[in-house]
Amino acid sequence: MLFSKFRAAAGNDALPVIIGELGSFSTNQSNWDLLNKEINDYVTGDKNSRVISTKDLKHKGDNLHFNSEGQRTMGIRFAEAYLKFQLKPACIFQYNFKTNFMAAGKKILIITGDAGESFEILYASHRLREENYIPVIAAPSVKRLNLVIHDFEPGWDTYVERMGYIMSSDISFDEVNVEEYEAVLIPGGRAPEYLRNDANVIKIINEFYNNGKYVFAICHGVQILVTAGLVEKRNIACYEHVKFEVEACGGIYISPDQAVMHGKVVTGKTWQSHPEFYKIVFSCLKEPKMPA
Structure with missing residues (x-):
């Protein structure tokens, strides 16, 4: 499972994982439906992980968030989602186009x-x-x-x-x-x-x-x-x-x-x-x- 290494590092096999739905941040990575389908496939059957779309969240500010190593600052939109689903503690996972989709x-x-x-x-x-x-x-x-x-x-x-x-x-x-x-x-x-x-x-x-x-x-x-x-x-x-x-x-x-x-x-x-x-x-x- 994609998230197993993060859970193993945390010493918690049930560590909740939040993964953000992708947006079109690059003109040549345009097949977002396919990418988001792959993301959803990762969380299918994993009750402790969620795909979160920020479209319905009221705050539309900067969408900065933690990657798998905890780098960068969690943005308000992901913070709201974090609280909305009450997944605490949780790993905020940044989907990596290069290492996941392009390797497939x-x-x-x-x-x-x-x-x-x-x-x-x-x-x-x-x-x-x-x-x-x-x-x-x-x-x-x-x-x-x-x-x-x-x-x-x-x-x-x-x-x-x-x-x-x-x-x-x-x-x-x-x-x-x-x-x-x-x-x-x-x-x-x-x-x-x-x-x-x-x-x-x-x-x-x-x-x-x-x-x-x-x-x-x-x-x-x-x-x-x-x-x-x-x-x-x-x-x-x-x-x-x-x-x-x-x-x-x-x-x-x-x-x-x-x-x-x-x-x-x-x-x-x-x-x-x-x-x-x-x-x-x-x-x-x-x-x-x-x-x-």
Whole structure:
């Protein structure tokens, strides 16, 4: 049972546990119905634990509360709930998205950062969820990312950049454990321009590849593959202005194909290639696993 370690630490097998119903605190952790269902499943059959919704409590102040180690200050809303159900003494449990929900299914790592292409990141997250995978966004740090939109305007010789949708990273690169993931996906935007200089990112990509896991990259995301040494003698689809980098490092630029698979590496040209790219991506993810 999820709460057993807290009860064991307290020396009380019947220690009441209060767990707060989740709210939508992050735009990319949007499947709250599923998360709250999982929370309710934890307390089913446990008469000494309660899920408390703060929606009906009269005080609407800051919702700060104790986590499992007793850190932070109990907020007024949780204090009211605590008194309402008269669960004393009790452990106020903070549900941890990373260690509980993300550990429960097949995960795909998405590598990006500030100036990542928001449409490519959002589309990847939604399609992966639709196919019952858990997208985990990794960035240099855990924060709200400043994503961008790249598009074309009449009269411009190159793309224009605008502020994009707001999303948050789930973990930092330092927290990535490659063994936990089915594959890695690298969207484009300007983020790959500087992420390819991050030794940790290159290490992560090579670890996926060397462990026989798929590496997916689209648009400027291919720049990270170039630095990781994964384009040499390989068919590569990418944004046309990355062609020189690919060919200079021994890769074979493929045109007019929108997406291509070469071994365990799948690449796509731009977000306009999403249909062709994700058709290959999910074909790879759903292929039968060979026994170890």
